[in-house]
Amino acid sequence: MTNQRLTVVIAAHNEAQALPVLHPRIAAALEQLDGIEGRVLYVDDGSTDASWAVLQRIAQADSRVALLRLSRNFGKEAALTAGLDQVEAGAAMILDADGQDPPELIPQFVARWREGYDDVHGTRIQREGEGWLKRATAHGFYRFIGRLSKTPIPADTGDFRLLSPRSLSALKQLRERHRFMKGLFGWVGFNQIAIPYRRQARLAGRSNFGFWRLWNFALEGITSFSTAPLRAATYLGVLTALVAFAFALWIVIKAMLWGDAVAGWPTMMSVILFLGGVQLVALGLIGEYLGRLYEESKQRPLYLVDVWQPAAGGVSSGQ
Numbered sequence: 001m002t003n004q005r006l007t008v009v010i011a012a013h014n015e016a017q018a019l020p021v022l023h024p025r026i027a028a029a030l031e032q033l034d035g036i037e038g039r040v041l042y043v044d045d046g047s048t049d050a051s052w053a054v055l056q057r058i059a060q061a062d063s064r065v066a067l068l069r070l071s072r073n074f075g076k077e078a079a080l081t082a083g084l085d086q087v088e089a090g091a092a093m094i095l096d097a098d099g100q101d102p103p104e105l106i107p108q109f110v111a112r113w114r115e116g117y118d119d120v121h122g123t124r125i126q127r128e129g130e131g132w133l134k135r136a137t138a139h140g141f142y143r144f145i146g147r148l149s150k151t152p153i154p155a156d157t158g159d160f161r162l163l164s165p166r167s168l169s170a171l172k173q174l175r176e177r178h179r180f181m182k183g184l185f186g187w188v189g190f191n192q193i194a195i196p197y198r199r200q201a202r203l204a205g206r207s208n209f210g211f212w213r214l215w216n217f218a219l220e221g222i223t224s225f226s227t228a229p230l231r232a233a234t235y236l237g238v239l240t241a242l243v244a245f246a247f248a249l250w251i252v253i254k255a256m257l258w259g260d261a262v263a264g265w266p267t268m269m270s271v272i273l274f275l276g277g278v279q280l281v282a283l284g285l286i287g288e289y290l291g292r293l294y295e296e297s298k299q300r301p302l303y304l305v306d307v308w309q310p311a312a313g314g315v316s317s318g319q
């Protein structure tokens with residue numbers, strides 16, 4: 001097995017400070033690989049800082065580096081998809097631009113790939129530089145989605161992973177717009193193995209994912225990989241209907257036995273409000289799924305390329 005290719009794909013959004021520190025570490029890791037042609041592909045996901053200029057400098061100094069710039073900020077998942085789409089041969093390794101996924105582990109990932117694994121993913125045994133709230137919610141989320149989703153989604157596992165050529169080409173066939181990558185990797189399957197690692201603190205800058213964005217990301221994951229909430233709405237509806245019937249029966253019997261003195265305004269109000277609330281929740285749930293269906297039906301491209309600059313090559317614009 002000589003001269004297989006490995007392309008390290010990195011999505012970067014405003015990482016001008018971290019990139020110059022990260023690149024030498026990646027370069028050093030690639031040099032350790034025996035019989036493997038190492039490449040690096042940076043995807044600039046609509047950065048508004050000096051990231052693109054920094055990347056240009058890195059590419060000038062290192063002929064293994066290719067660059068891709070998207071037309072605007074499309075989000076990490078789309079940026080990664082754009083990067084992976086450009087990998088034509090060999091395996092791909094995904095890591096974060098901020099140094100949270102240590103490139104020093106690349107040789108370990110490659111060793112597993114050589115043993116025949118298709119999806120080698122890093123599992124966080126410890127997270128450094130992240131608050132307890134983020135750690136606790138992340139922990140809860142991975143357990144929750146793990147139980148809800150029929151697709152296996154390994155816990156505490158992010159995008160830090162190596163994909164063999166066949167798992168990469170399988171992933172390329174999944175073109176859905178709402179991309180919950182962790183789930184997509186799980187859907188692909190093949191031989192998967194985890195490599196435990198300590199997640200480092202960011203090299204510089206701050207996380208792009210605030211609380212609100214993470215919350216939406218969690219909703220994305222749940223609605224993309226499970227229809228359990230719809231089922232839950234059905235059960236809630238059935239339960240409410242049963243209780244309503246019992247209550248109606250009780251009212252009728254009461255009226256027959258003791259007559260019907262007009263009273264019960266509190267009861268009426270609470271029943272109306274309760275039923276209204278349940279209906280709105282169920283409607284909102286349907287809306288979440290419908291909205292996603294609507295997005296899919298538009299069939300827009302997942303991203304647009306502004307500049308594609310192959311390794312040590314000329315610049316070509318547009319797509």
Ligand code: UDP
Pocket residue numbers: 011012013014015045073074075076079095096097098100206207208209
């Ligand atoms: N990122 C991106 N586009 C975005 C947001 C983030 O390409 O819109 C990249 C970012 O540069 C980093 C990775 O995705 O390389 C993870 O982002 P971040 O570190 O902000 O997230 P966290 O590690 O806190 O989950």
Ligand code: MG
Pocket residue numbers: 096098100202207
């Ligand atoms: Mg990070």
